[in-house]
Amino acid sequence: MIEIKNIKKNFGSQQVLKGISASFENGKCNLIIGKSGSGKTVTLKCMVGLFEPDEGTILYDGRNITDMDFHARKDIRREIGMLFQGTALFDSLTVEENVQFPLDMFTNQTAAEKLERVNFCLGRVNLPNTNKKYPGELSGGMKKRVGIARAIVMNPKYLFCDEPNSGLDPKTAIVIDHLIKEITLEYNMTTVINTHDMNSVMGIGDKVVFLHEGLKYWEGTNKQIMEITDGELFDFIFASDFLKDLRRNAKY
């Protein structure tokens, strides 16, 4: 479980996070949603340690990373996998080398053991026989799969996904969502997904945290979202008039 308590973050005079507290449960897909500029990405970057919060604590199964220096955080970072919005694959490395990189850097496995693990992970994301391709030769969906394979290669306890569906067609987006959900359950990970894709919310949102103007506005499950009838969350979920009318006329 990951807990964030009263996280605040300013950039100059701009207060981006105004004191967010939330918990993200083990074995579940925990979604952070909100409008652009609501603080989703900053929250995620604070959680993984790319940004330092000005105030507040971040607990990974009780371990407070805000108190740790670079070296102390290393152990926790080995337990983290992350899928980036733009995948962040290393351009100069092949698919195999990308997935293998954490193994090369942090383990003493033999070449055969590493290759076996890489092939297992690529197979798990349904990408066999792409080992020697470069990221530039892959489609958007394939890059996301490689990103997931790289994120899970070290058997992480925590998986973070920043806009995993951005730039994908709706069908591929759903496939990626389901892949993340399956992996989360399979490895019993704590998965935190930053998104504003409503298909993801409805499809895999075991727990949903809605941020608005740097504050946590709402927290619940994807089923509970459908019971919302007004307010900021309603406007966000049912953004168009068409959807609003559809929701108001629907019976649940």
Place this chain on the structure above:
Amino acid sequence: MLKIFEQLGGFLTLMYSAFSKPEKAQMYWKETFRQAKDIGVGSLPIIAIVSTFIGGVSAVQFAYQFRSISLVPMWWIGSIVRKGMILELAPTVSALLLAGKVGSNIASELGTMRISEQIDAYEIMGVNTPAYLIGPKIAASVIVVPMLVVIAVALGIIGGWGAGLLGGFFSTTEYFRGVQDGFDGYDVFIMLVKAVLFGFTLSSISCYKGFTVQGGAVEIGKSSTQAVVLSSIVMMIVNFFVAFLLL
């Protein structure tokens, strides 16, 4: 003024991190060799062409001047080309060429990695990014630039010989008599000092500019240009102080 000190502080902090203890030395060596190959092999053709012609032009220009002063023997040209190439032309011209080619490449590569979140990806894995991405580039540059400068000196001297023969200014025997005459190993020492300092300067400034870029494609272009301009200026200042202090 405050911004200059801010940048200097940022640069020194980054350099400190770049040379901190590596997570896995084998990976760093591998990366250093890869960088050395990129910098060395990739830059060899341009260094070879430019230094050969600089040696040739030096020989022709001195021959042109010596002709009007009939008291100066033509074999001196070999000596002048050698000394000029070793002390100034080979290290300085090579370094400026490398600042344009390698420096801009380093800055844009790191800038692109920063913008595309590749550096963040390394950091989340627990990699010490300055040490892994910057350290090997600087180490490779400090090793390879002196090698390129030595090649540039050799080719410059050969270029001077070729141009002299082509113009009929001197014979092969005369030219190489000049090349060997009054050879001082201290000149080579100064050349190597310059080459090492230039290698460090151009790679470290380019790494700093690329690593700290913020924004998008426009900023990457700007940082690449700034890397070339700033490293060229700093190298010329370093060049002056080396000459002033060691000659």
